[in-house]
Amino acid sequence: MRPAGSARPGRPDKVPEDSPPADLADYTCDASETLLYDSSGEDAGLPPDASPSPPAAFLDDPRQFAESVVGSGLVEESRLLELRAQLFPGDEPVVVSRLAGAMVRRGWLTPYQAAAIRQGKARGLAIGDYLVLDKIGAGGMGLVFRVRHPGTEADLALKLLSPSISRDRAAVARFRREVSAVARLSHPNIVAALDSGEARGLLYLVMEYVDGKDLARHVRDHGPMSVRQAVDCVIQAARGLKEAHDRGITHRDIKPANLLLDRSNVVKVLDLGLARVNQGLEAMDAEGSDTDLTVSGVIVGTVDYMSPEQAFDPRLADPRSDIYSLGCTLHYLLTGRAPYGGKSFMERMLGHRERPIPSLRNARDDVPVPLNEFFWRMMGKSVGVRPQSMVEVIDGLKRCAEAKPSHLPPSRPASPHAEDRFDPDSVYGLADQSVAESAHPVVGEGPTNVYTRPRNASDSRVQGRRARRRGHWRRILILAILAAIPLLVRLFATRRRSRQPNEPRPRPQGR
Missing domain, CATH: 1.10.510.10 (Transferase(Phosphotransferase) domain 1)
Structure with a gap:
């Protein structure tokens, strides 16, 4: 991996705080249109005796919630005020979870958008020119979202690449080159690449959405x-x-x-x-x-x-x-x-x-x-x-x-x-x-x-190289054996001399 000091200026070492939330739990609406945390989903990694809990940070203030919804451009202020008056007439206190659930029921917000706004991450629902609708999945490359362009009603898939890729100059260059090549492909059995860009220091790729x-x-x-x-x-x-x-x-x-x-x-x-x-x-x-x-x-x-x-x-x-x-x-x-x-x-x-x-x-x-x-x-x-x-x-x-x-x-x-x-x-x-x-x-x-x-010319060249390599090693082996023969002869002669006595034995004399 490239050293941290060589990171491209302005590129994050981690996902920016205002990026789309990656860890939103599942939310559902009950009969009273209240947006509730659903603890029945799969929570891999939790101990068997542990029960999941919703994130601690929630916007429960009705004024802040309304400002976030309107400021994100998801719901017009007039429609929000009209819905609020219907649900909470007179001086009845506004319950944010119920108000959010009602907007989900009416299709004004997706559950993901409502949960993101309640966590104070409304700004992360916009990536470049695209509006995040839902999270599709996550992997080693980054996060994948279902998005929509304001100028069209078609759903698209947006892959937000991880910071480790976005901050590497070589990876950025490869990304742009590969996307340019893939964008020229048009085939019913290939997920079409439609657009790419950079938002808040992170690269993204927009593709067709496959249902x-x-x-x-x-x-x-x-x-x-x-x-x-x-x-x-x-x-x-x-x-x-x-x-x-x-x-x-x-x-x-x-x-x-x-x-x-x-x-x-x-x-x-x-x-x-x-x-x-x-x-x-x-x-x-x-x-x-x-x-x-x-x-x-x-x-x-x-x-x-x-x-x-x-x-x-x-x-x-x-x-x-x-x-x-x-x-x-x-x-x-x-x-x-x-x-x-x-x-x-x-x-x-x-x-x-x-x-x-x-x-x-x-x-x-x-x-x-x-x-x-x-x-x-x-x-x-x-x-x-x-x-x-x-x-x-x-x-x-x-x-x-x-x-x-x-x-x-x-x-x-x-x-x-x-x-x-x-x-x-x-x-x-x-x-x-x-x-x-x-x-x-x-x-x-x-x-x-x-x-x-x-067999073609390439195959013949490969086989020729292998034959020459085998002949080279055979020559080395023969030379090694020839060089070892004098050493073996000298060693054998030395061992024979070492077995002979230093002095001759005296001959036995006759009586």
């Missing part, structure tokens, strides 16, 4: 998908990724949580280009030009869905790394778990590199054999084993979707083979020339993970 949930939450809520639905979701994601790959953009963080499923069962790829911004894949030199440096210790992606080459060196990630991650996602959609479990980060990461590829048919016997075999190819540890483009993925999955479930016994777990391994000695992890010519595993057996492609 639905991500695939990770869908599986958690409803369990594993049917084979047909899972394959359809992966095909849709592959179509969106094909469009990105055609424009030279690799996602680098494909996972179920980054695939949104709307109410029309359309899958949309989320966060294109942002993995590079968040993790700092590239560095910037003093003049601001791109370099090939990788920040030490940085891994771009999510370990449960990350390809072996991407974990080894983030610069090696290319479209085939997205194909691997999409294969991991297919495994999750069908089984409800990631392909490789483990108690630690390192154990799970090494699983992608060393452990056998799991079999879908061991988890579900309704998975067709062709789908299981194609899944094995998508998760090949060597990129040469995998499909080489999203076009191959789409065509292969379409053929698998038409196949009928087999009555063959489940496939035994895959075993690692020498021809499919991640080879750190080669950028591409090419399959060895001794690999069998067949590109299709034997039905009913574990995968051979063999996929041979025509």
Whole structure:
């Protein structure tokens, strides 16, 4: 991470106090239109015997509450005074929680807006030209809000990036470059990037709002998908990724949580280009030009869905790394778990590199054999084993979707083979020339993970370098043996002399 002293002037080290609140609890309205704190929601991190409590700071003064509501531009003063007179006629004291609840019931405020105003954070409800309606979620990148532009009635999604990103000059430059590239993408299976900017020292990205949930939450809520639905979701994601790959953009963080499923069962790829911004894949030199440096210790992606080459060196990630991650996602959609479990980060990461590829048919016997075999190819540890483009993925999955479930016994777990391994000695992890010519595993057996492609000049150069490297080490070994021979002869002669007595033994005399 960049030292604190190098932070860009004017950029915050933490979220400004007037930013949208990130920790608002759930609020509901009771029968009397009173806005109440709802303690029935999930509160992860609280002790089992602890009960959640509303924030201590509340605006209970009717005059201050009215000034905040009107000052934020959410409700006109005349409408507020009229509602207040209806609810509290005469000299009846005004109850702020009831007044706020009534405005929520009438649709003048959202529960999030009412709670924010009561906490004295009305100014944070405006980000640039956008009005915050609700909080959608939070993650390592920052907070996501549902917003609306005053000039339109359409809901949008706004991602407010964390201060650690916003204060880093290189990250800011990457953000603007990646957003500029992603904004040129237009595809029904990609969440469109519409606008970006900076508010109170924090960067934000405005995207289309998808009314639905991500695939990770869908599986958690409803369990594993049917084979047909899972394959359809992966095909849709592959179509969106094909469009990105055609424009030279690799996602680098494909996972179920980054695939949104709307109410029309359309899958949309989320966060294109942002993995590079968040993790700092590239560095910037003093003049601001791109370099090939990788920040030490940085891994771009999510370990449960990350390809072996991407974990080894983030610069090696290319479209085939997205194909691997999409294969991991297919495994999750069908089984409800990631392909490789483990108690630690390192154990799970090494699983992608060393452990056998799991079999879908061991988890579900309704998975067709062709789908299981194609899944094995998508998760090949060597990129040469995998499909080489999203076009191959789409065509292969379409053929698998038409196949009928087999009555063959489940496939035994895959075993690692020498021809499919991640080879750190080669950028591409090419399959060895001794690999069998067949590109299709034997039905009913574990995968051979063999996929041979025509040799090109690049492959020949890689193989030539490997052959020259092997010859170099052979020469070194021969020279070392030749140099050791005189030493061994001298050592042997010295040991023989040391065994001879210093003085000759006297001969026995005759009697």
